[in-house]
Amino acid sequence: MEFARPLPSYLVQRYHGWKATTYSENKAWYKRLATEGQRPRAMVISCCDSRVHVTSIxxxxxxxxxxxxxxxxxxPPYEQDDARHGTSAAIEYAVTALKVAHLIVLGHSQCGGVQGCIDMCKGNAPQLEAKESFVGRWMDVLKPKFETxxxxxxxxEQARQFERQxxxxSLENLMTFPFVESAVKEGELSLHGLWTDIGEGGLECYDPATGKFHEV
Amino acid sequence: MEFARPLPSYLVQRYHGWKATTYSENKAWYKRLATEGQRPRAMVISCCDSRVHVTSIxxxxxxxxxxxxxxxxxxPPYEQDDARHGTSAAIEYAVTALKVAHLIVLGHSQCGGVQGCIDMCKGNAPQLEAKESFVGRWMDVLKPKFETxxxxxxxxEQARQFERQxxxxSLENLMTFPFVESAVKEGELSLHGLWTDIGEGGLECYDPATGKFHEV
Amino acid sequence: MEFARPLPSYLVQRYHGWKATTYSENKAWYKRLATEGQRPRAMVISCCDSRVHVTSIxxxxxxxxxxxxxxxxxxPPYEQDDARHGTSAAIEYAVTALKVAHLIVLGHSQCGGVQGCIDMCKGNAPQLEAKESFVGRWMDVLKPKFETxxxxxxxxEQARQFERQxxxxSLENLMTFPFVESAVKEGELSLHGLWTDIGEGGLECYDPATGKFHEV
Amino acid sequence: MEFARPLPSYLVQRYHGWKATTYSENKAWYKRLATEGQRPRAMVISCCDSRVHVTSIxxxxxxxxxxxxxxxxxxPPYEQDDARHGTSAAIEYAVTALKVAHLIVLGHSQCGGVQGCIDMCKGNAPQLEAKESFVGRWMDVLKPKFETxxxxxxxxEQARQFERQxxxxSLENLMTFPFVESAVKEGELSLHGLWTDIGEGGLECYDPATGKFHEV
Known part of the structure; x- marks a missing residue:
């Protein structure tokens, strides 16, 4: 493990700043969170993209x-096999152990993963089609929606619409999980679909009545 | 899709507040991020836990x-099979497409997933041992470290140490990815292991020289 | 060129320390910055004064x-003549080539240049009034604000207020540059005026609504 | 002045972190710097480039x-005319008012300004040749060195050598300032020429004996 390195010093400096201000001013709350455990009211599923900050929005x-x-x-859809399912594990933990009341899926504009899926669907991304591409195999989940x-x-415009799809x-696949479906039917969990425009700062919500996204 | 619901109004309200302030004050920067794409200097892998906010720290x-x-x-370790690998896809995208310079793994105290793994290792969690438990199968990744x-x-104390393990x-498994190993060896990527104490606001960094974590 | 001398040894020593620590820990990031070029999100215009460290703050x-x-x-105001304009060149490069999203002007307390301008305005600084004084001619830019x-x-108190002026x-003169004005109007650039109190560690931001500076 | 905007909140947060740590721990020193004035031992002339941090190195x-x-x-060379000379003003203040003992010129690799000058010298940059280009007119200072x-x-390699030139x-032009020349001759001021390689973290010092730059 000789490869692991010390933290860059500007991050060390910023951490000490956080500790002396935000942490220090909220110490009692942090201690309660540690002692009593978390009790989040919502789960959010968003992209890794550095431009999407759900905590900021x-x-x-x-x-x-x-x-x-x-x-x-x-x-991904609910599947029972011998494979690891990281996303399914996170959903299972949120819904069955933490019993969150809301489950929000947050999409966004300029999504590199969605663009990669379009490229595959148009036959322009052989490197993503390759069996060993983790990104390609992950984005396969979205392929069936390309016809829309x-x-x-x-x-x-096609990319923006595919990002919304x-x-x-994801909302549709969530309902294939037995514990999600039953919590929704019992009125213990509600699902929400959002899409944010990074450049414009817009936020749209999926409206089940129209099948469209509308500005909130 | 009748199950999808409008966004709770307190979140709508907060979003409008964000748009009128943070977004508005940084409009130019958001527009550039949208137009030119992201160029993050680091990838962070942290827990879903609601008490861990790497952007705040x-x-x-x-x-x-x-x-x-x-x-x-x-x-998880590098694996080539027919399964979807969401975490591996995220790492592949960060290292090969975005070419991040730092990859930080951030663990934390009071981790429910790690506690579940301890319970399994001690024979106290039959529900997690069940084949259909997504959380159980996900936490299997950590089992080999229990002997430490x-x-x-x-x-x-055992839980705190296991969280650090x-x-x-994760650092060890990262090095099983050929594209991570080669980027590290070329000096293009450095790995960092951190652990944060939620209640105390502490931050420790893994030191390869001693094999221990030290306060930064 | 016999006048150029070797670097003082205490600086050589500090450089080697930086190379073995900060550089070494961030090698991958430095290499990317060299290969891909800079992409700063902000330009800062501050004083040469050794007590003002914007990177530290x-x-x-x-x-x-x-x-x-x-x-x-x-x-200085936008001018088209045969003279060299170092400040204007820096602004032009930041706004038109790098397309920074923020332009921050950072003033500070105990500013020797501003004090010199006050001395001139009060008729107490003949040496600065002398035609050959570079500092005097430079500070002429600020003279019209003395009436405020x-x-x-x-x-x-007068000096502190003049520093804010x-x-x-500078903010007003920035808007005389066509490329600054148009970037601001297009929402691609935002301007910010700050003043820091060196001894107290204070930081104030210019508020256009009140025409005053307020603690951030 | 409606265009001036509040400071982005992440910078406000970082500032408060700095105030609570770095400032707080060094309060006495900051207060002395404010009360007694600055007394820097050296002046550094470096590039605006965001990748060059002389305080870090x-x-x-x-x-x-x-x-x-x-x-x-x-x-630029010493000139007496009716134009403003921002760089000359800074040098005059450092040498005659602050009486710094060292004057360091720090160049660097991947310099956009130097590259622009090369492009002009090769006839590839009509936009920089245009009379109204502030960057072009500023970089004219370096043109006479292109023959080397x-x-x-x-x-x-040509760019790296021109950056060193x-x-x-700059060192040669510094000696055209009467107050620099006399301070150097009196032994009150020494000049130093440095060049840093951003990607490699290298630092070279101009050696008057050989006319070359050598790693320090």
């Missing part, structure tokens, strides 16, 4: 959101 | 960190 | 801020 | 270096 405090972040905020946007000629696909 | 701006969050901040802490009698296991 | 990492430092953090503070009797003057 | 404390930063760390590197075929030109 929603002014979230420590302890409010249980957050899973993966490439393109995807939820295949006819859109403007490529930027990634949210819809 | 490090005063991070939008665009600085590419963040993957899963249960117990685990990196099995002899610790104080259960709280989760970071070490 | 803001925990800035290498690559974050494009920094121009001159006497009294002044921006001429009535303040307490000389320390130096920031306001 | 030399572990500099508040109060140590009087720093002027402009495009390509250039010193014109014969180098490898363009990267920018340091030499």
């Amino acid at each position: 929603f002014g979230a405090d420590q302890g409010e959101f249980f957050i899973h972040r993966n490439i393109a905020n995807l939820v 946007v295949a006819g859109i000629e403007d490529s930027a 990634a949210v819809v696909a | 490090f005063g991070a701006d939008q665009g600085e960190f590419f963040i993957h969050r899963n249960i117990a901040n685990l990196v 802490v099995a002899g610790i009698e104080d259960s709280a 989760a970071v070490v296991a | 803001f925990g800035a990492d290498q690559g974050e801020f494009f920094i121009h430092r001159n006497i009294a953090n002044l921006v 503070v001429a009535g303040i009797e307490d000389s320390a 130096a920031v306001v003057a | 030399f572990g500099a404390d508040q109060g140590e270096f009087f720093i002027h930063r402009n495009i390509a760390n250039l010193v 590197v014109a014969g180098i075929e490898d363009s990267a 920018a340091v030499v030109a």
